[in-house]
Amino acid sequence: MSTDPLLRHDDLQEAVPRQRFLLEDTGFDEVPPKYRRFYRKWRGPGDALAANEVICPVCKVVIRSTRELRPGDRVYCMPCMSRLVVVRAEDGGLEARVAY
Template sequence: MPDSDEPGMIANRIEKVRAKREAGSERRHFELDDRGFNEVPKKWRKFYRHWEGDGDTLGPNEIICPVCKVVIRSVKELRPGDRLYCMPCMSRLLVVEADDGTLTTEVVY
């Protein structure tokens, strides 16, 4: 992480991506099912799954944790500015738009 990522700058960045997100169309909601991820207590399990390798794809409500590579799932379609938590590795993440337009995450310490 660059030295310039002070807490205030991160807050500004979150605000910017939130504003962009709000300008978009209404987002889809998803009913999550338990995908057999057994590394967190039962009540949280459906929010995570393992990446299954070649042939697996991410849904619009899913993203990969950059720290531990678990797939994080949300009840709603992900947009830049969303905050997610990866419970298996305790990371706080911010959804951002990559240069190629796809969604990715940054760790927020």
């Protein structure tokens, strides 16, 4: 399994290629070192999500992928072991919901 939290995507079916992101370790220490760059703490009001980030609705950690996230993507939150699906939020941004 890939270390990237983005579990499923299919570039070949997408007309517009996904933007890629280089991730840096921000010191998130609730997962093993190899996975740390894929998560960060939400810094509260004033913080903003990038196109490759979404907040876990369960544990409020920011999940980060090396690729831009889009509605329908499935992501995995390792800190709380939740499987999530990315949806379009009312404000036009992206949000994650627990996938059952």
